[in-house]
Amino acid sequence: MELAKAVPSTWCPGCGDFGVLASLKKAVVELKIPAHEFVLVGGIGCSGGIHNFLELNGLHALHGRLLPQAVGVKLANPQLTVVAAGGDGDGYAIGMGHFMHAFKKNASFLYLVMNNETYGLTKGQASPTSRIGFEGNVEHPFDAILTALSIPTPAFIARTFSGDPKTMTAVLVEALQHNRANRGYAFIEDLSPCVTYNDTFKEWREKVVDVSKLTGYDPTDRQVMFRLCLETMQAGKIPIGVMHRPNPEAAAGMALETKLLPDLIGPARASMSLTENRAAYEKLLAAVS
Ligand SMILES: Cc1ncc(C[n+]2csc(CCOP(=O)(O)OP(=O)(O)O)c2C)c(N)n1
Numbered sequence: 664m665e666l667a668k669a670v671p672s673t674w675c676p677g678c679g680d681f682g683v684l685a686s687l688k689k690a691v692v693e694l695k696i697p698a699h700e701f702v703l704v705g706g707i708g709c710s711g712g713i714h715n716f717l718e719l720n721g722l723h724a725l726h727g728r729l730l731p732q733a734v735g736v737k738l739a740n741p742q743l744t745v746v747a748a749g750g751d752g753d754g755y756a757i758g759m760g761h762f763m764h765a766f767k768k769n770a771s772f773l774y775l776v777m778n779n780e781t782y783g784l785t786k787g788q789a790s791p792t793s794r795i796g797f798e799g800n801v802e803h804p805f806d807a808i809l810t811a812l813s814i815p816t817p818a819f820i821a822r823t824f825s826g827d828p829k830t831m832t833a834v835l836v837e838a839l840q841h842n843r844a845n846r847g848y849a850f851i852e853d854l855s856p857c858v859t860y861n862d863t864f865k866e867w868r869e870k871v872v873d874v875s876k877l878t879g880y881d882p883t884d885r886q887v888m889f890r891l892c893l894e895t896m897q898a899g900k901i902p903i904g905v906m907h908r909p910n911p912e913a914a915a916g917m918a919l920e921t922k923l924l925p926d927l928i929g930p931a932r933a934s935m936s937l938t939e940n941r942a943a944y945e946k947l948l949a950a951v952s
């Protein structure tokens with residue numbers, strides 16, 4: 664497998680998801696992750712098709728069900744680097760229950776949401792992040808970063824913008840390092856405009872604010888970051904950057920795979936040797952005879 668191989672894409676020219684694809688490739692190359700040790704679980708939507716445009720192991724999950732599948736892949740073989748990727752509709756509507764539980768479970772994989780404030784694949788209906796007035800939407804938009812910050816687990820949390828792929832690559836590298844050190848879950852929401860049904864590139868470029876430049880920035884303190892993000896939003900801006908960078912000592916030993924599989928050998932790599940497993944087989948035989 665060759666990650667850098669160009670695979671034809673079905674995305675519209677200029678789609679924000681191209682920025683994610685390019686940054687993800689760069690991050691994987693920078694971390695020297697062998698393609699056979701990398702698995703991408705895609706959701707349903709334009710964004711969820713990202714694994715089709717990379718030469719690597721991938722699977723297309725059911726709509727809104729990519730997170731349990733990513734947890735399953737990680738537990739089957741914790742040596743793998745696992746990324747789940749999908750859209751705001753996939754993750755924050757039909758997948759909302761799993762969105763919350765992924766923080767609680769805290770398995771070491773990255774969930775990357777490409778938020779374009781619409782259902783792109785089904786031609787531009789309102790999604791949970793759509794603003795009031797978009798396609799007749801009368802509901803308040805959901806904010807994933809504020810929600811993530813309100814769940815007290817050692818997750819890495821960040822928001823990036825497809826218009827700034829350099830920063831996105833750096834944030835992806837940091838998130839994947841967090842996962843690869845078995846420090847638990849990482850969540851990144853990328854602002855990824857749908858140029859066909861909701862072209863927000865220009866507006867977002869003007870509105871994004873790098874939280875690390877704000878007075879009092881402290882990504883180890885959720886309360887501080889919640890307040891900074893809320894204040895930025897109340898000022899009509901969009902906070903981006905690393906919102907929660909857990910203390911490595913606090914995160915150590917807290918990941919799901921380290922709790923369930925202390926030796927980090929999952930069923931996919933378990934020894935099948937009769938000699939090694941003799942005692943277990945004899946116990947089984949005794950139980951059935
Ligand atoms: C169970 C089910 N319900 C509805 C759909 C139709 N559907 C396909 S993609 C999609 C939403 C896509 O929006 P989003 O997740 O934001 O991805 P985007 O296309 O914007 O990247 C929906 C509702 C489906 N495929 N399966």
Ligand code: SF4
Binds near residue numbers: 678680709779784859
């Ligand atoms: S419809 Fe929108 S989200 Fe889908 S590929 Fe085209 S620009 Fe991207």
Ligand SMILES: [Mg+2]
Binds near residue numbers: 750751779781
């Ligand atoms: Mg979408």
